[in-house]
Amino acid sequence: METPVLVLVALCILVFGVLSRRAESSILTPPIFFVAVGFFVAWLGGTHLEVPEQTIHSLAEITLVLVLFTDASRIRLASLRKFHALPVRLLLIGLPLTIGLGALVATGLFPEFTFWEAALLAAVLAPTDAALGQAVVSSPKVPIRIRQTLNVESGLNDGIALPLVLVFLSTCSSALPGLGGTEYWLRFAALQVTLGPLVGVLVGYFGAKIIITADRRGWMNETFQHLSSLGLALLAFAGAELVHGNGFIAAFVAGLALGNTMPESLRHGLYEFAEAEGQLLTLLVFLVFGATMVPELAHLGWQPWVYGLLSLTLVRLVPVALSLIGAGVRKETVLFIGWFGPRGIASILFGLLVVSTSQLAEEELIFSTVVATVLMSVIAHGITAFPGTEWYAGRLEGLEDEDMAEHRPMTGMHMS
Numbered sequence: 384m385e386t387p388v389l390v391l392v393a394l395c396i397l398v399f400g401v402l403s404r405r406a407e408s409s410i411l412t413p414p415i416f417f418v419a420v421g422f423f424v425a426w427l428g429g430t431h432l433e434v435p436e437q438t439i440h441s442l443a444e445i446t447l448v449l450v451l452f453t454d455a456s457r458i459r460l461a462s463l464r465k466f467h468a469l470p471v472r473l474l475l476i477g478l479p480l481t482i483g484l485g486a487l488v489a490t491g492l493f494p495e496f497t498f499w500e501a502a503l504l505a506a507v508l509a510p511t512d513a514a515l516g517q518a519v520v521s522s523p524k525v526p527i528r529i530r531q532t533l534n535v536e537s538g539l540n541d542g543i544a545l546p547l548v549l550v551f552l553s554t555c556s557s558a559l560p561g562l563g564g565t566e567y568w569l570r571f572a573a574l575q576v577t578l579g580p581l582v583g584v585l586v587g588y589f590g591a592k593i594i595i596t597a598d599r600r601g602w603m604n605e606t607f608q609h610l611s612s613l614g615l616a617l618l619a620f621a622g623a624e625l626v627h628g629n630g631f632i633a634a635f636v637a638g639l640a641l642g643n644t645m646p647e648s649l650r651h652g653l654y655e656f657a658e659a660e661g662q663l664l665t666l667l668v669f670l671v672f673g674a675t676m677v678p679e680l681a682h683l684g685w686q687p688w689v690y691g692l693l694s695l696t697l698v699r700l701v702p703v704a705l706s707l708i709g710a711g712v713r714k715e716t717v718l719f720i721g722w723f724g725p726r727g728i729a730s731i732l733f734g735l736l737v738v739s740t741s742q743l744a745e746e747e748l749i750f751s752t753v754v755a756t757v758l759m760s761v762i763a764h765g766i767t768a769f770p771g772t773e774w775y776a777g778r779l780e781g782l783e784d785e786d787m788a789e790h791r792p793m794t795g796m797h798m799s
Contacts, residue, residue: 395420395670396663407518410766414515414669414727418761421673439671440739444620446664447732448634451545452616453661454538455638469528470535472706473720478540480702482509482547488693492686496745503551504749507734508694508756510541512727514665515761518768519723524776529716533723541729542635548733549629555743578628580636586619587640595645613660615641631736665728669761672731676754683751691756695763699724715778722771725764726757 399406399416406412485505489496496504513520513534520530594611597603603611616634623633700721707717734753738746 391420391424392667392670396666407521408769410769412515412517412761412765412768413666414761415765417666417669418673418677418758421670421675422677423673425674425678439675440735442664442667442671443732443735445617446661446668446728447631448616448620449613449661449664450728451542451631451635452612452619452638455542455635456612456642457538458535458639458642469532469707469710469712469720470539472710473532473536473703474539474543477702477706478509478543480705481698482506482544484702485509485694485698488698489690492690492693493745493748495748497555499551499554500743500745500749503548503555503737504690504752505698506544506547506551507737507749507753508726508730509544509547510726510729510733511537511724512729512760513537513725514662515725515727515764516723516768516771519772522772522776525772526779529720532720536724542632542639544729545629545631545635545733548736549632552737552740578626579623579630579632580628582623582626582628583619583633583636583638584640586615586622586633587637587642588644590615590618590637591641591644612641668728668731672754672757676731677758680751680755680758683755687748687752687755688759690752691759694756695724695726695760713779715775719771719775722767723764726760730757 395417399413402411403413406416482502482505485508486498486502489501489504490498493501493504511533513536516533519525520534522530590611594603594608598608615637619633619637620630622630624630700718703721703724704717707720730753734750737743738750743749
C-alpha cells in the first residue's frame with residue numbers, strides 16, 4: 384500500500400478517535416466520517432489515492448470473513464428460538480419477504496434485468512448493518528429487547544443471505560454462453576452451499592476443542608487465545624476454498640460452531656479482539672468505498688437512486704411490519720425497527736463478490752445500484768440514529784411496563 388494511503392488511514396483513525404466520545408451524541412458516525420474523507424481526497428485528486436483492484440478485493444474478503452465469523456460466534460443456538468421471537472420473525476419471515484419484494488421492485492425499475500438478476504440485487508441488499516446506526520444499538524434509552532433484536536438480525540442475516548446470493552448468481556451465470564450450462568452451475572452452487580458449511584463445522588468445533596484443551600492445561604496464553612479467532616476464521620475460509628466450497632459460508636458456520644462450543648470465559652476475550660480487528664477493517668472498507676466507488680456514481684441514471692430509496696423504505700418497512708404482526712409491539716416499535724435496517728458492509732462486499740466472480744451483462748449496473756443504496760444508507764441512517772433514538776425513547780417514556788412486549792427481559796444471547 385502506498386505511503387500517502389497509510390498516512391491518510393492513520394490520520395483518519397487518530398482524528399475520529401479523538402472526537403469519538405463527542406460524536407456519539409451527534410450525527411457524525413464513523414462510516415460517515417470515513418466515507419466523506421475518502422470521497423474528499425478523491426475529489427481533491429492531489430494526493431492520488433490509488434488502491435489497486437486486487438487490494439480492494441483482498442481487503443473486502445478478509446473483512447467479510449472476520450465480520451461473518453465474529454457475528455456468528457455470538458449467537459447461542461439453544462436460546463435463539465426460546466428468547467428471541469422478534470429476530471426470528473425478522474429472519475424467517477421478514478428477510479424472504481424483503482428479497483421477494485426487492486426483486487419485484489427491481490424488475491419494474493430495470494427492464495433490462497432478468498428476474499434472477501433482480502433477485503440477485505435484492506439478496507445483495509437484504510442484509511442489515513447495525514454499525515451504521517451505532518447510537519441505536521448502544522443507547523440504554525432503547526429497550527434492551529429492541530436493541531438485541533436489531534443486533535441479532537444484523538448478525539445473522541448476512542450469513543443467511545449469502546447462500547441465496549450464490550444461488551441467484553449461479554442461476555444468472557448458467558444462462559450465459561461459454562460459461563457452462565445449467566447442470567454445471569447447479570453443481571457449482573451445490574458444492575458452495577454444502578462443502579462450505581461442512582468445513583466450517585469441522586474447523587469451528589475442533590478448533591474450539593483444541594483451544595479449550597490448551598487453556599485447561601496451561602499451554603496457551605491469553606494473547607494467542609485471542610489471535611486464534613482470526614486464525615480459525617481464515618482457516619475455515621481457505622479450507623473451504625481448497626475443496627471448492629464457499630469460504631464465506633464456511634467462516635460464518637465456523638463462528639457459529641465455535642461460539643456454541645467454547646465456554647463464556649474464553650468467548651469474551653475472543654469477541655473483544657475480533658470486534659476491534661473487524662471494526663478497523665470495516666472502516667478501511669468505508670474509506671476505500673468513499674474514495675474509489677462513490678465518485679463513480681457521478682453519471683449514474685435515476686433508476687438506481689430510486690431503487691435505493693425504495694430499498695431503504697418500502698422494501699424494508701413492509702416486510703418488517705408483516706413479520707411483526709401478532710408480536711404485541713407498538714406501531715412506533717415497528718416503524719423504529721423498520722427504519723433502522725441500514726445497508727452497509729455486507730452489501731458492499733457481496734456486490735464486489737458479484738463483480739469479481741461473474742460476467743453478467745448487468746453486473747456493473749447491479750454494483751452501482753448497491754453502491755448508491757449503501758451511500759444513501761450511510762448518510763440517512765447515520766444522521767437519524769441519535770435523533771431517532773431520542774424520538775423513540777420519548778414515545779415509550781412512562782410506559783416501563785414489564786407486560787409490554789418491548790420491555791420483556793432478554794436472556795441467553797450476547798451481542799453488542
